[in-house]
Amino acid sequence: xxxxxxxxxxxxxxxxxxxxxxxxxxxxxxxxxxxxxxxxxxxxxxxxxxxxxxxxxxxxxxxxxxxxxxxxxxxxxxxxxxxxxxxxxxxxxxxxxxxxxxxxxxxxxxxxxxxxxxxxxxxxxxxxxxxxxxxxxxxxxxxxxxxxxxxxxxxxxxxxxxxxxxxxxxxxxxxxxxxxxxxxxxxxxxxxxxxxxxxxxxxxxxxxxxxxxxxxxxxxxxxxxxxxxxxxxxxxxxxxxxxxxxxxxxxxxxxxxxxxxxxxxxxxxxxxxxxxxxxxxxxxxxxxxxxxx
Numbered sequence: 001x002x003x004x005x006x007x008x009x010x011x012x013x014x015x016x017x018x019x020x021x022x023x024x025x026x027x028x029x030x031x032x033x034x035x036x037x038x039x040x041x042x043x044x045x046x047x048x049x050x051x052x053x054x055x056x057x058x059x060x061x062x063x064x065x066x067x068x069x070x071x072x073x074x075x076x077x078x079x080x081x082x083x084x085x086x087x088x089x090x091x092x093x094x095x096x097x098x099x100x101x102x103x104x105x106x107x108x109x110x111x112x113x114x115x116x117x118x119x120x121x122x123x124x125x126x127x128x129x130x131x132x133x134x135x136x137x138x139x140x141x142x143x144x145x146x147x148x149x150x151x152x153x154x155x156x157x158x159x160x161x162x163x164x165x166x167x168x169x170x171x172x173x174x175x176x177x178x179x180x181x182x183x184x185x186x187x188x189x190x191x192x193x194x195x196x197x198x199x200x201x202x203x204x205x206x207x208x209x210x211x212x213x214x215x216x217x218x219x220x221x222x223x224x225x226x227x228x229x230x231x232x233x234x235x236x237x238x239x240x241x242x243x244x245x246x247x248x249x250x251x252x253x254x255x256x257x258x259x260x261x262x263x264x265x266x267x268x269x270x271x272x273x274x275x276x277x278x279x280x281x282x283x284x285x286x287x288x289x290x291x292x293x
Contacts, residue, residue, distance in 0.1 A: 034292045037280050038262060039069035039110060040135060040184065040221060040252025045084040045092050046073040049256035053099055056261055061107050063262040067282045067291075069110035070096050071135050071252075078121040079145065086125070093131070110283065114184055116140060117174040127179050133283035135219065135252075136180030138170045138188065147191055155194050161203075164189055164196040168207040175210035181283055182250060183211055185221040185233035186242075193229045204238055212245040217281045217288070220272055222264030223254035232264065232271055243275050248290070250281045269293060 041056060042049040053070070060068040072092055073083035084092050093111060100109035112133040113126055118140050127134070141163065145151050155163075167189040174180065187204070196203060211218060221233040234242070242249070251268050255261045272280070272293070280293045 035066040036064055037067045037251050037282050038065050038253050039250050040071050041255045043072055045088055048082050051258040053095055055258050057099060057103055059258050059261040065262055067108045069112050071112035071114045074113035074115040074126045076121045076123055078118060117170055132285060133181040135182040135184040136174045137184030141166050147188055160194050161196040161198050164203050168204050171207040172210040175214045175216055182217045182219050184219055186218055187234045187238055190229045191227040200237060201241055208241055208245055212247050217248050217250050218242050219252050220249050220268045221252045221254050222268050225264045232268060239275050248281045249277055
């Protein structure tokens with residue numbers, strides 16, 4: 001058992017010690033003990049990840065991660081091959097909750113979903129699920145899976161600036177819906193390195209303003225380091241814009257394999273600190289907690 005769990009955390013709101021493992025936390029509190037957070041990770045139930053749940057958790061423990069979240073691709077009646085099924089949803093939630101109990105003395109496991117913003121296909125059973133958080137992500141533009149290598153050829157038929165504008169319009173609508181806690185990989189649209197001529201800040205500003213108004217959290221996602229663009233989501237430029245709007249952040253490795261757990265975490269920390277962030281967000285039962293990092 002690591003020292004942090006023996007001595008607990010200090011809550012700034014009350015000055016009291018707090019032991020997070022296995023205890024329902026109070027909402028919207030700040031904890032002064034630094035912690036490593038990774039809330040965006042997947043399982044084999046999405047049909048495009050490898051490795052057991054236990055293997056992911058053991059790797060997170062090995063890396064010294066304090067709060068580790070699973071956020072499987074949520075079920076919906078579209079693109080069903082690459083997500084957990086409705087039939088399997090209960091088993092996924094039960095497996096993560098069982099792992100939370102099993103590992104409670106070693107790491108704090110959180111349960112969530114990554115939900116595709118796709119009007120007409122999102123399901124209330126997911127949006128109202130009893131989970132710790134929901135990540136809202138845009139992977140489709142008019143049902144075009146722009147980040148899927150299977151459909152990369154579609155980029156050649158598109159105007160890049162228009163695609164970027166449409167993407168951030170979708171993110172803006174997602175934020176305005178009020179359904180989600182975290183914005184997933186904010187500038188995912190850059191992954192194949194199709195970059196616009198228009199200033200990215202101009203394109204993204206309405207979406208960032210909507211995120212700020214909604215109270216959502218922006219994810220610093222290291223998966224971009226593994227893509228053609230070789231850059232964290234979001235870029236420094238956009239993260240600086242988010243910081244200027246007081247948008248809080250969290251961290252996610254978006255792991256689909258054991259080797260990706262915590263990958264690039266030091267880069268994410270360095271980026272966040274260089275922009276000015278000193279705190280990171282985690283969630284329990286859809287309630288925000290601010291933690292030093």
